[in-house]
Amino acid sequence: MDTYTNLRAGEKGAYLSIIAYIFLSTLKLAFGYIGDSQALRADGLNNLTDIIASIAVLVGLRISQRPPDDDHQYGHLRAETIASLIASFVMIYVGIEVLLTAVKSLFTTTHGNPDTLTIWVSLFSAVVMYAVYRYNLQLAEKIKSTAVKAAAYDNRSDALVSIATAVGITAAIVGLPIIDTITAFIVGIIILKTAYEILKEAIHLLTDGFDHDILERVKVEAAHIPQVREVRDVRGRQHGSLMLLDVTVAVNPNLNVRRSHEITEEIEAYIRTIDEHALAFVHIEPYDPKEMIICEDDYHF
Known part of the structure; x- marks a missing residue:
């Protein structure tokens, strides 16, 4: 496949991420309210922000497919790298939000009593996002797309957040909310680390860094x-x-x-x-x- 064919193939990964996030955010918000789980509702809102990152990747891939013109003699291929840069910013925002939520939970004296069904919703979401991550990662390696790779890493982070949510809900049910806080801290750090790696690669490429x-x-x-x-x-x-x-x-x-x-x-x-x-x-x-x-x-x- 040529470069532009690869970019069109990359759109499949972006569309898959958008569909998955819309479905899972709706599922988490609905069951978060039904099952009285604040953690699941927060995870659902997190997926809403991920839709923005996936749309940015999709737009970047679309712009990259534009042919060369008078102002862009080499084409618009760097729009793909800019899209991965935007995705890293969204991940940084999410990572900071996770850490802040963990800190706030230390000073929360009242905790809800979520339904056990919310645990299974979180675990189901983790499995779905991990499957999307594997698909996008393989696609990114095949077509050598930095934007799709950024989307894949974002998918992986969301799978980890869903696992952390399940752990937190379980801890709340058995009366150990501190485990939720510890897990949230770990996940927040993982998200920020992943975002930093994507950000570093994008800046390296945009400043004409080369192997x-x-x-x-x-x-x-x-x-x-x-x-x-x-x-x-x-x-x-x-x-x-x-x-x-x-x-x-x-x-x-x-x-x-x-x-x-x-x-x-x-x-x-x-x-x-x-x-x-x-x-x-x-x-x-x-x-x-x-x-x-x-x-x-x-x-x-």
Whole structure:
């Protein structure tokens, strides 16, 4: 599949998350009121905020599919990374809310008496969200989508929150509400840690960060090609799910155009073994050791 086909496939994960969150938030809020469980109602409200994150991912994937135009010569693929950035912000908000709720519960002297049915609702929700997480994670790895991966991690966090809710409800029923607080703290920290990892990756990509190991591999491979005298520069950046690489090599100035072109094709072919959808720009320059000597002499005053 090409890059744009992958983006369209990624929409399935976003739609699945939205449908799951709408269903589960409705279920949790309804049974939260029926079963007198404040924890389940809070979890339902949490899923309502997750709908926003999933919609942001969907919008980002849609915008990424727009073709290049006068203002975006490389297309709109970075909208996908921005979508994962927004998803991380939502997760940070949810994580902070979970921690604040845990702190407030320490000073709560009255606790409800929830119905045992609410425990099963929480566990059912955890199973559903874990299944959605596994689907989205596999999809993200297949299409190399940062936005879908962010949605998957958000799904996993919600599965953990639902498990924590079940533990908290159980603790409230048996008269040990402190377990709910401890579990909430742990889940809140996990959510914030996951959000930080997504945020860090998104900022890294948006600031043109790139895997140094890939650049070194390309540099070594290009240097081994016959008639390549020098690898002068290898640069890379990630444009959404599309890898862009710029390679500059020097060859004998008397080398004919056909052989020079073959060298560029060899380098491009190797880059495609790293990522079949990568876009490589290989620039050929004439090699002249005297240029290096002159250049060095120019800096002697």
